[in-house]
Amino acid sequence: MLGPTSQNSFHEKALLMRELTHRINNEFTSAINVISLAAARSRSSEVKAALNDVSERLHHYADVHRTLQMPEHHTCIDAALYLRQLCLSISRSKLESNNIKLVLAARPLSMPSDRCWRLGMIVYELVTNAARHAFNGAEGEIWVELWTAGDFVECRVSDSGITSHNFQTRGRVIYRSGAREGPGRTT
Numbered sequence: 001m002l003g004p005t006s007q008n009s010f011h012e013k014a015l016l017m018r019e020l021t022h023r024i025n026n027e028f029t030s031a032i033n034v035i036s037l038a039a040a041r042s043r044s045s046e047v048k049a050a051l052n053d054v055s056e057r058l059h060h061y062a063d064v065h066r067t068l069q070m071p072e073h074h075t076c077i078d079a080a081l082y083l084r085q086l087c088l089s090i091s092r093s094k095l096e097s098n099n100i101k102l103v104l105a106a107r108p109l110s111m112p113s114d115r116c117w118r119l120g121m122i123v124y125e126l127v128t129n130a131a132r133h134a135f136n137g138a139e140g141e142i143w144v145e146l147w148t149a150g151d152f153v154e155c156r157v158s159d160s161g162i163t164s165h166n167f168q169t170r171g172r173v174i175y176r177s178g179a180r181e182g183p184g185r186t187t
Helices: 004-041 045-067 079-098 113-133 171-179
Strands: 076-078 100-106 110-112 140-149 152-159
Touching: 004 045, 045 079, 076 079, 076 113, 079 100, 079 113, 079 140, 110 113, 113 140, 113 152
Parallel strands: 100 140
Antiparallel strands: 076 110, 140 152
């Protein structure tokens, strides 16, 4: 249980995080507007097409960012639905252009919103690392699986790629910070 000072500190940090998220969303919107205006002003159809592609990609990155926002309220949400939205956003922003398919296997699962958010952060990190390191420009698949195991929720991210080197991920750091909370943690 948190004391009054710890609760105030937590709420202040959450407020600052939401404010930062708001600023980042504004910057995405500003960048998209500048690119869209440049596309509209260009006389070249090739330049218009290229700028429209960039604008669309930025929209998809903004979708990922919105999906990964820290929840404002502690409610229960469907983790499978949340991951489906996240996986779709990641696919559109990073994977489709590299011919990497992202497959989600998850059944409806009610989960506290803050834990689901942490799960999303871990999945994002692991999928991003797999896309960056496992395929060396080749096409492939990344699988995200979510299931219950007794009182726990387990999640696995795997891929069909081959990597020749080790890399570190922040996913385990996020996992460890959530693991102290007891049942419902992710792996």
